[in-house]
Amino acid sequence: MRNPYDTDDRKSFREMVARFLENEIWPYVDEWDEAGKYPHEINEKVCELGVFGFGIEEKYGGLGFDDQFMRKDSSVEMGRTSAGGLFASVGSRNIMLGPLSELANEGIKTKALPDLLSGKKGGSLGITEPGGGSDVAQMKTTAIKDGNEWVLNGSKTFITGGMQASYFVIGARTGKEGLGGISLFFVEADTPGFTRSAIDKKMGWWTSDTATLYFDNCRIPADNLMGEENKGFLAIMNNFNYERYMMGAQMLGMARRCFEECINYSQERKTFGKKLLEHQVIRHKLADMSAKIDAMDAYLNQVALLMNEGEMPVAEISKIKFYCSECIESIASEAMQIFGGAGYLRGNAVERIYREVKVMAIGGGSKEIMKDLTVKQLGL
Numbered sequence: 487m488r489n490p491y492d493t494d495d496r497k498s499f500r501e502m503v504a505r506f507l508e509n510e511i512w513p514y515v516d517e518w519d520e521a522g523k524y525p526h527e528i529n530e531k532v533c534e535l536g537v538f539g540f541g542i543e544e545k546y547g548g549l550g551f552d553d554q555f556m557r558k559d560s561s562v563e564m565g566r567t568s569a570g571g572l573f574a575s576v577g578s579r580n581i582m583l584g585p586l587s588e589l590a591n592e593g594i595k596t597k598a599l600p601d602l603l604s605g606k607k608g609g610s611l612g613i614t615e616p617g618g619g620s621d622v623a624q625m626k627t628t629a630i631k632d633g634n635e636w637v638l639n640g641s642k643t644f645i646t647g648g649m650q651a652s653y654f655v656i657g658a659r660t661g662k663e664g665l666g667g668i669s670l671f672f673v674e675a676d677t678p679g680f681t682r683s684a685i686d687k688k689m690g691w692w693t694s695d696t697a698t699l700y701f702d703n704c705r706i707p708a709d710n711l712m713g714e715e716n717k718g719f720l721a722i723m724n725n726f727n728y729e730r731y732m733m734g735a736q737m738l739g740m741a742r743r744c745f746e747e748c749i750n751y752s753q754e755r756k757t758f759g760k761k762l763l764e765h766q767v768i769r770h771k772l773a774d775m776s777a778k779i780d781a782m783d784a785y786l787n788q789v790a791l792l793m794n795e796g797e798m799p800v801a802e803i804s805k806i807k808f809y810c811s812e813c814i815e816s817i818a819s820e821a822m823q824i825f826g827g828a829g830y831l832r833g834n835a836v837e838r839i840y841r842e843v844k845v846m847a848i849g850g851g852s853k854e855i856m857k858d859l860t861v862k863q864l865g866l
C-alpha cells in the first residue's frame with residue numbers, strides 16, 4: 487500500500503538500508519543463526535548506516551535529526567531479513583541510547599555515544615530481573631549512595647546483547663518501594679563487582695547473545711546517576727515507547743517477508759494438478775495476510791506522523807505492539823502452513839520467523855501488559 491507520507495529523502499534512506507542488508511546480511515542469515523554468532527564488524531557496518539543515530543546530536547556521532555518514518559523503514563527492512571537475533575543483538579544499543587543521550591552527564595555522553603554509534607562497542611539496557619519483568623515498579627536491584635559513589639547489588643536477566651556490551655543502562659532502586667524509588671545508572675562492563683553469564687538455549691534469536699548480569703557491591707561514580715534520583719521509572723516508560731514502536735515496524739518487516747516467501751512458493755509448488763496459488767483456500771490466506779500487513783503499515787504510519795509532530799501517543803504505541811504481535815503470530819503460522827513440510831525444516835526464513843514471533847509478544851512489554859496499558863490510557 488502506498489505511504490502518503492513518503493518523501494524522496496525517506497525513499498533514498500530506505501533504499502540505502504535495504505541495499506546494504508540485501509548484500510551484507512541476507513546471504514549469511516542461516517549460517518550465522520546456526521552458528522549462534524556473527525562477525526563483530528557487522529556492528530560497525532550496520533551502525534555506519536546511521537540507523538541508530540536518530541534524535542542524537544552530530545557531535546556525539548548521531549544524525550542530528552529525528553524522523554519516525556525513517557526509524558520505521560529501517561526497522562521494517564531489518565525485520566524483512568528474518569535475522570531477528572542479529573538485529574536484537576546489534577540493536578540492543580538502540581534501546582539504551584535514548585536515556586543515555588538524554589540523561590547522562592556530558593563526560594559519559596562524550597565517551598560512550600561515539601563508541602556505541604560507530605559500533606565499536608556494544609550497549610545494553612538492564613531492566614528485567616530474575617524476580618520479574620512486567621512489574622518494573624517492583625525492581626529489587628539496589629543502588630545505595632556511599633560518599634562519591636553508588637553501590638549496586640542485585641541482578642538483571644534476559645539482557646539482550648549483554649555478553650558483548652561494554653556499556654549498560656541499569657535500573658536500580660534508590661528510594662522507597664514502588665515506581666517512585668527507581669533510578670537509572672550508567673555502568674561499564676569492566677567495573678569491579680560486575681559479572682555476567684550467558685543464557686544460551688533460546689527458542690529463537692539464536693544469533694543474539696543474552697545475559698544475566700550480577701552486581702555484587704559494584705561501585706560506580708556518583709555522576710553515573712542518569713537523570714534525577716528516583717525519577718527513573720518515567721524515563722524507562724518513555725524509552726519503552728520507542729522500543730515498542732520500532733518492534734511494531736520490525737514485525738511488519740517479518741510479516742512482509744513471510745508474505746513474499748509465500749507468493750514465491752505458491753507459484754512454484756503444485757498439488758492436485760495446479761499451482762498452490764490457484765487453490766482458493768491459499769488465495770484467501772494470502773488475502774488475509776495482505777490485509778493485516780496493510781493495517782499494521784497504516785497504523786505505524788499514523789503514529790509516525792503524530793510522533794513527528796511532537797506527540798507521544800502511548801495508547802496507540804501499546805496497541806501497535808500487541809496488535810502487530812498478534813498479526814505476525816497469525817501470518818507466520820499461515821506461512822508455515824502454506825510451505826507444508828518444507829516449512830518445518832531449518833534453513834528458511836519462514837521457519838525462523840515462526841520461531842521468533844513469540845519473543846515479539848513478550849520482550850519490551852508483554853501483550854497482556856500492553857493491553858492493560860491501553861485500557862488505562864483510555865481512562866478506564
Ligand SMILES: Cc1cc2nc3c(=O)[nH]c(=O)nc-3n(C[C@H](O)[C@H](O)[C@H](O)COP(=O)(O)OP(=O)(O)OC[C@H]3O[C@@H](n4cnc5c(N)ncnc54)[C@H](O)[C@@H]3O)c2cc1C
Binds near residue numbers: 578848855
Ligand atoms: C529474548 C529476550 C530478550 C529480552 N531482552 C531484554 C533486555 O535487553 N532488557 C531487559 O531489561 N529485558 C529484556 N527481556 C525481558 C522482557 O522484557 C520480559 O521477559 C518481559 O517484560 C516479561 O517479563 P517476565 O518474563 O518476567 O514475565 P512476568 O512479568 O513474570 O509475566 C509472566 C506472564 O504473565 C503475564 N502477566 C504479568 N502480569 C500480568 C497482569 N497484571 N495481568 C495479566 N497478565 C500478566 C505476562 O504478560 C506474561 O505473559 C527480554 C526477554 C526475552 C525473552
